[in-house]
Amino acid sequence: MTEGxxxxxxxxxxxxxxxxxxxxxxxxxxxxxxxxxxxxxxxxLVFFRGRGPLSRLIRKLSGCVYSHVGITWWxxxxxxxxxRLPIGVEVLPAxxxxxxxxxxxxxWTLRLEHANRLDRGRLLSVAIAELGKSYSFxxxxxxxxxxxxxxISGRCDPVGLPETYFCSQFVSACFRGxxxxxAPDEADACTSPGSIVRAGQVxxxxxxxxxx
Numbered sequence: 190m191t192e193g194x195x196x197x198x199x200x201x202x203x204x205x206x207x208x209x210x211x212x213x214x215x216x217x218x219x220x221x222x223x224x225x226x227x228x229x230x231x232x233x234l235v236f237f238r239g240r241g242p243l244s245r246l247i248r249k250l251s252g253c254v255y256s257h258v259g260i261t262w263w264x265x266x267x268x269x270x271x272x273r274l275p276i277g278v279e280v281l282p283a284x285x286x287x288x289x290x291x292x293x294x295x296x297w298t299l300r301l302e303h304a305n306r307l308d309r310g311r312l313l314s315v316a317i318a319e320l321g322k323s324y325s326f327x328x329x330x331x332x333x334x335x336x337x338x339x340x341i342s343g344r345c346d347p348v349g350l351p352e353t354y355f356c357s358q359f360v361s362a363c364f365r366g367x368x369x370x371x372a373p374d375e376a377d378a379c380t381s382p383g384s385i386v387r388a389g390q391v392x393x394x395x396x397x398x399x400x401x
Contacts, residue, residue, distance in 0.1 A: 210386055211254050214295065217393050222287045223400040226267055229296060232309045232367070233261045234360070234391060235269060235286070236382055238293040243274070247329075250336045253383025255295075257356050259286070260316060260363060270316045272359040277323040284400060291399040297391045303369050312367030315350075319363070325353035332358075332379055357382050 237257035238248070244256035259271030267283040287294055299307060332355065350362060361377040364370070371391070372384045385391065 210383070213393055214254060214396065217295070218395045219292075219398060220395040221398045221401050222284060225296065225395055225397070226283075228394075229261050229267060229283070230298070231261060231263050232299070232304075232307055232312055233394075234297045234385070235259050235261060235283070235397075236295045236297060236386070237286075237290050238295075239290075240293070247333070247381070250333050251381040251383040253381065253386065255382035255386065258360050258382040258385060259356070260312070260360055262313060262316070270320075270359075270363070272322075272324055272354040272356045274324045274326060274329075274355075278319050278321060278354055278359055280320065287397045288399050292396060294397050296394045296397055297386070298394055299369065300390055300392050303390045307364070307369045308367045310367075312363050315363045315366035319350065319354065319359065322351075323353045325351070325355045325358065328353060328358060328378055329355040332381065335379055336381065351378070357385060360385065 235258070236255040237244075237259075238254055239245070239256040247256040248254060257271070257273070259269040261283060262268050262270060262280070268280050269283050269286055270278070270280050272278045298304065328351075351358075354362070357380045358377045361371050361375075361380040365377065369390070372380045372388045374388070375384055
């Protein structure tokens with residue numbers, strides 16, 4: 190009975206946080222990608238509102254408008270590191286992703302007090318080292334079950350890095366390697382895109398539209 194009450198309370202908190210994020214998104218600045226591309230920095234985050242069945246399920250379970258997240262990096266041009274089904278960890282041009290998710294991809298940055306603690310070199314070292322690792326569908330299912338049961342807080346991160354990732358687990362591990370824990374109350378394997386936003390260490394900058 191107690192576990193059921195705790196799970197229900199956790200779901201209610203997630204739904205409340207999700208409504209706050211949705212309200213913030215409705216009034217956020219809309220910007221074409223080419224207008225703000227030069228302002229996006231290495232180590233910023235892009236969150237996605239996927240429209241497929243799995244994306245909708247992730248959004249429902251996590252109580253958030255976002256189903257996917259990636260890390261930006263400047264290397265001659267702007268790219269995004271992310272883990273996606275079925276490929277795993279890969280890097281793609283940011284322009285291509287914004288074009289694909291027109292109006293459904295949002296740019297977020299670390300708040301200043303956390304950005305000052307981030308070692309971007311170490312962040313990128315982890316991201317590059319993990320390139321090519323497989324997608325963790327089993328890990329995603331496990332995280333979903335823990336969300337349903339309300340058992341995501343108070344878990345410790347492993348010393349080593351896993352051999353497979355889902356998107357927010359990958360992002361959380363990379364940032365932790367760079368000295369910033371995006372969701373301090375949750376292990377990487379329990380982190381969702383929504384929990385990163387709800388932890389309050391990031392702030393929204395713009396909803397991105399296709400380049401003109």
